[in-house]
Amino acid sequence: MSYQHIRLPQHGEKVSIKDGKLAVPDHPILGFVEGDGIGADITSASLRVWDAAVARAYGGARKVHWCELYMGEKAAGIYQGDYFPAETLAALKDLVVSIKGPLTTPVGGGFRSLNVSLRQEMDLYACVRPVRYFPGVPSPLRRPEEVDVVIFRENTEDVYAGIEYPSGSEDNQKLARFLREELHAEFFEDAGLGVKPVSSFASKRLIRKAIEYAIERGRASVTLVHKGNIMKFTEGAFRNWGYEVATEEFREHVVTEDELWDEHGGQMPDGKVLIKDRIADIMFQLLLLRPAEFDVIATSNLNGDYLSDAAAAEVGGIGIAPGANIADHIAVFEATHGTAPKYANQNKVNPSSLLFSGVMMLDYIGWREASELINDAFVAALADKTVTYDFARLMPNATTVSTSGFADALVDKINAGG
Ligand code: NAP
Secondary structure, X not given: OOOOOOOOXXXXXXXXXXXXXXXXXXXXXEEEEOOOOOHHHHHHHHHHHHHHXXXXXXXXXXXXXXXXXXXXXXXXXXXXXXXXOHHHHHHHHHHOEEEEOOOOOOOOOOOOOHHHHHHHHOOOOEEEEEEEOOOOOOOOOOOHHHOEEXXXXXXXXXXXXXXXXXXXXXXXXXXXXXXXXXXXXXXXOOOOEEEOOXXXXXXXXXXXXXXXXXXXXXXXXXXXXXXXXXXXXXXXXXXXHHHHHHHHHOOOOEEEHHHHHHHHOOXXXXXXXXXXXXXXXXXXXXXXXXXXXXXXXXEOHHHHHHHHHHHHHHOOOOOOOEEEEEOOOOEEEEEOOOOOHHHOOOOOOOOHHHHHHHHHHHHHOOOHHHHHHHXXXXXXXXXXXXXXXXXXXXXXXXXEOOHHHHHHHHHHHHHOOO
């Protein structure tokens, strides 16, 4: 494939998909999008740390060959005002695995959210957010070390379907008339109307991914989070489809919570994954009070939106929470915070959200030795209280360093062996 502005690196090979599995060469070409605002600062810092960890782990036998792709303001400068060029979309698909910084989204007008466009155009149906505690990170919890969950949030329907009709519009009136006259629905005059589609197809592929992840990683449970007591045919159906996928496709690997008590006397058999479900409102409370009971979580779009930010806040907030949007194989890893424009180009902010998204990416391509080195270096930097401003304001006697200074500290730790 030839590109107009994208330059593929001279060395390295593309990641591919063989027999339904990701095939990663030892010298893969991976894509990165710098992002807007603080994107340039956190990307250059993170690239140095990822490269140092890979070099240390594999001594040159493995190396990432980075290919810069353009979205957002940088793209607009290069592609005559186009914020999401077609060749970027093509390259994200072609390279299979990429990572991106944050992108600006104007509120109430302007262009459509680039992040939402990206997820839709590439059908990145699972938003995956691991939330775990690292010793030394400031946390409001008494036992933050009990938080270790991976949230799989459905990324294509529910509120993300965006089917809404404003109060007073012609379409709204048409729909209101149909609902009242044909379906005998009752609601106040002038209500804005929205449709919440939740399908078996989209629910099942998301839940399937969560269960596969739990089995592969030896995780203890998958919790289906829903509001099915009220929204029976959308949220409740999500729950029911979840149990269907679990028992029809993964029978040998799973035990449902009912089976746990009816057939196993409450004793979880070895090597199986427990499938349970919780109603969304109580889930927020449980995740705060008894986080140790949760492991992998699969949930619909809006629940997952709230839950992933709330969970992140328990262990350091959005400055550190990583994320990814994943289709069957194609994956775009991303910082979960925004562009923080007031800090742009000040070399000040915490690069950890993007950094840990890269750690997820290294895990995803199977390079766990490198990702572990970054985890260890991070814990060691925190033990030294060498942190960026956001953590420093929560930690007594910390040394505040810049974005690049934090990367330097991590690279030193990696090169020193942890
Ligand atoms: P934001 O950029 O996430 O920033 C909000 C605040 O969070 C910052 O002022 C800062 O807090 C803190 N923060 C964010 N990133 C940080 C980091 N790396 N290190 C330390 N602190 C960090 O949210 P926003 O101001 O609401 O949004 C700005 C723009 O980003 C908007 O255009 C929005 O649409 C876009 N956005 C993009 C994405 C994405 O691309 N995935 C996600 C969310 C928002 P303090 O001021 O307290 O230091």
